[in-house]
Amino acid sequence: MIELKNINKSYIQGKNKYHVLHDINLKIEQGEFLAIMGQSGSGKSTLINIIGFLDDQFEGIYNYYEHPIHEYRRAQFSKLRNQNVGFVFQNFKLIQNITIADNVALPLLYAGAKRAFIKERVSEVLKAVGLAGYEKQLPKNLSGGQQQRVSIARAIVTAPKFLIADEPTGALDSKTSAEIMELFKHLNQDNQTTIIIVTHDPKVGAQADRLVHILDGHLTEDQDHHKRKVRARQ
Template sequence: MIELKNINKYYRNDEESLHVLKDINLKADAGEMIAVMGPSGSGKSTLINLLGFIDTKFEGEYLFEDENLVTTTDDRLSQTRNEMVGFVFQNFSLIENYTVYENVELPLLYNGYGFHQTKEKVMSALEKVGIADKAEKHPRQLSGGQQQRVAIARALINQPKFIIADEPTGALDTHTSNEIMELFKELNHRDHATIFLVTHDPEVVPYCTRLVRIRDGAITEDRAVIEE
């Protein structure tokens, strides 16, 4: 589904050029759940921004389903990002004065759905993550784990081709982290969701099917995760 070929990324200013991604070659098939691990400053966030069509200023090729979308128009790229990628963040990024239902509904409205067309899809997404009974609550009325479930439902709502989860357990306690990782694993197994999970926590790796380790801008390890 995704192929990165000889990707190099530089940040340049007047005085210096910083080489942040170095000769990245990566293939990802539909249905994989890939842990992207690395310390702070390793380049994993840059890699994820590139995968999510947020950053298009790089050298090399990014093929998505055999098409080089990065060379298309900004409008096409924005549409692709909205339709193809679901994002889940460490801090949940929910709108506080919206209900759970409204937070999950929002990407549908961005994509041109009318209010009368959204109910079945929103409730289905909330059911998938186990919080259909929280639809009329506001984020501040929920626990951290419940808020992350809302964020995952929002990421799923447009049935994206893949999900990018950036440190999704970073703000959660151990028990809640395990619950959220079990949910990701279930989505991967049951719905064949393709997931890139960015983390520095080795405890989330066993939930994934593959580990890609990045350090100093280069991939240092790429292997299957063996289920015990």
Template sequence: MIKLTNVNKYYRQGTQAYHVLKDINLQVAAGEFVAIMGKSGSGKSTLINIIGFFDDQFSGQYQFNKIQVDQLKRNQFSDLRNQQVGFIFQNFKLINNLTVAENVGLPLIYAGARRSQIQARVQQQLKAVGLPNVAQQLPTNLSGGQQQRVSIARALITQPSFLIADEPTGALDSKTSQEILNIFQTLNHQGTTIIMVTHDEAIAERSDRIIRILDGQITSDQEVDHAHE
């Protein structure tokens, strides 16, 4: 589904050019659950910004399904982002003065869906993440784990081709982190493709494959052995 070939990324700062990603070659098949691991400054956030159609300033080739992403115009880029990918962030990024239902339904409003259709889909997604009764609450009344579930529901509402989760358990305690990872595994078993960024080994090992990145280069790409579980 996702294929990066010799992708390079430079940042300019004044007269300096920084080589942030170096000859990245990467493939992710539909239905995979992949973890990207690396220290702060390794280039992992830059990489997911390219994969998630946020950053179109790179050299190399990016093929998504049969679309040659590196040749798209900027407006085609944002259409792809809105339709094909759902984002989950470390700090949830919920709008505190909107109800849970309004937060989850927001991407559908942007997409021009009808109100009646939105309500039914919102209820369905909240049920899928184990929160059937919080639609009218404000996010600030929920625990961190519940807020992250709301953000997962929001990411899934447009039925994207894949999810990008950027340090999704970074703000959560270990028990809540495991609950969120259980949701990811359930979604993945139902066919959702997930790319998760983390710096936590134990979290990464819940995925099927770990890609390690250091100084802008992929240093290893290995399947996780779940046989001992």
């Protein structure tokens, strides 16, 4: 599904160039539940912004379903992003003055979906994240864990091929965080949605099926929890 070959990324600031990702090689198959773990500043967000088609400024090869994404123009990139990826962030990024249903509906509105379909689909995904009946509530009346569930509902409403979650449990206590990870696990198993989670928390990382470590912009270890072995790096 996703194949990165020798990806390098630098940020330019004035006369300085910061080389943040070094020769990243990574293959992700459809249906995988992968965690990318590394300390703050190691390049996790930079890497998943590339994987999620948010950043087209990189060197190297990115094949997506065998299409050479690195050759795409910016407009093609945005289209690819809108049609394929759902994003979940640490701070939920909900719009505070509109209802839960309207927050979840946004990606469908952008995609031009019909009103009746939107209503039905929004209820369906709210149910899938354990928030049936919360349509008319405002985000501020929900707990952190519930708000993250809403943002997950918003991320899956268009049935994307893959989900990217950047520190999705970073603002949650450990019990709530475990519940959110359970939800990701279910979404992965029930719908075969590929899930890529970024975390600096080993407890969160351990719940994914596969764990990739990143250190100072280098991918180091790649563990498959099912097989309990370190696989050969692709």
